[in-house]
Amino acid sequence: PRVMQLARKAKGEVLLFGLTPKATIRAEDIKEKEQKIYFTLIYAAEKVAVELNVPGRFMILNALAAAAVGSLLGLSSKTVKAGLEAFKPVSGRMNILHLPNGVHLIDDTYNANPESMEAALTTLKNIETTGRRIFVAGDMLELGPQAHSLHSKVGAAAARSGIDRLYASGEFDAAVAAGAQDEGLQSANTITGSHDEIIEDLISWLRPGDWALVKGSRGMTMEKVVQGLKAWGQKTETNNE
Incomplete structure (x- = not known):
């Protein structure tokens, strides 16, 4: 609602992007498979199949924002598709690492806040795997008086997401662990400690x-x-060699 209010007040050209039918640039038929995102990009009057080589549904809005800029610059749908599909995340932002010993890591260590923590947990939950899911959480900084409760909520969200084991490190590691335990994660699977202890x-x-x-x-x-x-x-x- 706020975006639409701002759009109506804007004096210049307005181009909406998002996941609703009101958006000129939008995504439809969204699917996640094998750590990738597939969707149909509605680009003006065209429909374009796009394959994003990153996990996480939240990445779709980033892609749509880029497509909207491309539209304003007059880029063709073919050029926009190529750019989106060539995208690779920067270090520490949802990097998928397949270790030689068969363990898989999601390196999202660049930064964190309550919303991005939950988005990352959703990505972990949606990974297709027969293996176990582990969340290693460091503190979210600069949250002020709400820091303790927000860390507890992250722990609770982690437990609800179905993880098998939680590690927490930092000043609020106990709050994260307590939040997870309150949602049913066993204390034996909630570990706190330093980087080295967790490793x-x-x-x-x-x-x-x-x-x-x-x-x-x-x-x-x-x-x-x-x-x-x-x-x-x-x-x-x-x-092993």
């Missing part, structure tokens, strides 16, 4: 086919967990 426990627990999502605010340097697991995965494969 050590993960190494002893992970097995081929498992998926681990690692995420936290930039200041939490959760990429250290990813780096530690990558080194372990490579070493494990080398030792």
Whole structure:
């Protein structure tokens, strides 16, 4: 509603993008499969099949925003499709890493807030796998007086998403763990600790086919967990040769 109010007040050209029929640039027939997103891009009067090489339905709005800019610049649907399908996320933003030892990582360590945490958890939930799902959470920084309750809510959301194990690190790790336990995740599967302690426990627990999502605010340097697991995965494969 607010967007439409702003659109009506705008003096210049307005181009709407989104997931509703009112949007000129929109996505239809959305499907997720094998860590990719497939959808039909409505681009003015054209319908274009698009394959995004990233996981996460929230990425669709980013793609539509880019397509809208392309439309304003007069780009053809063919050019927009090629650009979207060539997109690769920057380091730390929903990077899929398949380790040589069969473990899979989702590196989303660049930053975090309550909304992006839940979006990432939804992505992990929707991964097609017979393995286990693990969430490694670092603190979300700069949340002020609501920090404790918001971290607890993230833990609760993680448990509701169906993860098998939760790791939390930071000042509010206990709040994350408590939130998960309140939603039924067993205490044995809620672990708190430093980067090194989490890496050590993960190494002893992970097995081929498992998926681990690692995420936290930039200041939490959760990429250290990813780096530690990558080194372990490579070493494990080398030792098995």
